[in-house]
Amino acid sequence: MYRAFLFTTLLPTILLAKIIAAELVELESSRIIRRHQQYRQAVKSSNMIKAAWSEELADKAKSMLSTCPVDVQNLEKEAENSQLGMNIGFSSSVNPSRIRMPDNLPIGIVDLWGSQRANFQLSRGCTQDNCMEYLRMISAGMHKLGCAMAKCAEDSIMVCLYEDVTKIDEKAPYKLGKSCSECTADFPNCELGMCAPMPGAGRPAGEPDIMPQKPSIRPTPAPSPQQPPEVQPDTPPPQVQEKRAEPREEEKDEVLLSARGSDGDEPTTTSRGALSVLGLFNGFPLLVGTALLHLGYSS
Known part of the structure; x- marks a missing residue:
């Protein structure tokens, strides 16, 4: 038997409070899967599997959010019946009709789940508060995930489904x-420090292999002797323009988890598996929170 715990921050009365049609949000699957991989790479594991994005799981998550569900426990039962693990995050805006969802919100929600690693110790489990969302992300056997996000009035809800993490x-x-x-026969390769399938095997249709093919090396023929070019003394030297380095992908994905409000005060945060941020996006206040679903076994 499972017990569900729903943590809300500041606006508990409006979370998932209306039955309306959901406005599905297009997610960048590459950024979400890369963020999950970063958390999985961060642990010293001998059997960690390199997870892959599953369109099938993403479509199922969209179906679960299509009607803006008012009862999170129903989502829990649906995921349990499908033998899937599930994480839920949300964001509530003060004025939904005048504010645009920030592009980095999905990554911010993933990072909120990842922040629970402070509550986890190997061989001891969750040492304080909740850490189950983090455990679903870094469970060694999890090898497929798919996520969806929907806007429901003042709430934006994100669901990620994970395969092989029910227990x-x-x-x-x-x-x-x-x-x-300790990689298994199904995942014999090693990519980015994680166990992976053979190139081209076990990947969704259309997904390229991660490991590139080694280019063939051909000997370069020796240049034929030639006269040096004549130098024109009046030719000005070429102008060299400094090329600015492109930011790394990790920097692009960094999410600011603290912000100042319009009055200059620091936002309120909570340590019980939830975080709220009061910041400015496009000149309007945004209240970001998270609803964390704790799937654990009752004693």
Whole structure:
């Protein structure tokens, strides 16, 4: 039997409070899967599997959000019946008709789940408060995930579904050891320090292999002798323009988890598995929170 705990911040009475048609938001799957991989790479695991994006799971998450569900426990039961793990996050705006959803909101929600790693210790489990959303993200056996986001009046709700994480060993979600030292026959390769399938095997249709093919090296023929070019003394030297370095992908994905309000005060935060941020986006206040669904076994 499962117990569900729903944590809200500042606006508990409006969270998922209306039955309306959902406005589905197009997500950048590459950014979401990359963020999950970064959290999975950060642990020293000998059997961590390199997760892949699943359009099937993403479509199922869209279906679950299509009517802006008012009962989160129904979502929990639907995921449980499908033998899937599920994380839920949300954002509530003060004035939804005049504010645009920030582009980095989905990554911010993933980072809020990831921040629960402060509550986890290997062999001890969740040492304080909740850490189950984080455990679903870094469970070694999880190899497919799909997410969806929908706008429901003043709320934006995001659901991520995970395959093979219905029964997580809270104290040992992965094996401690050298990277890729305990990969299985289904995931024999090692990519980015994680176990991966053979190139082209077990990947969704249309998804390219992560590991590029080695280019063939051909010997370069020796240049034929030639006269040096004649130098024109009146030719001015070429102008060299400084090329600015492009920001790294990690910098692009960084999410500012603190902001100042219009009056200059720091936002209120909570340590019980939830975070709210009062900031400015396009000149209007945005209240960001998270509803964290805790799927655990009752004693």
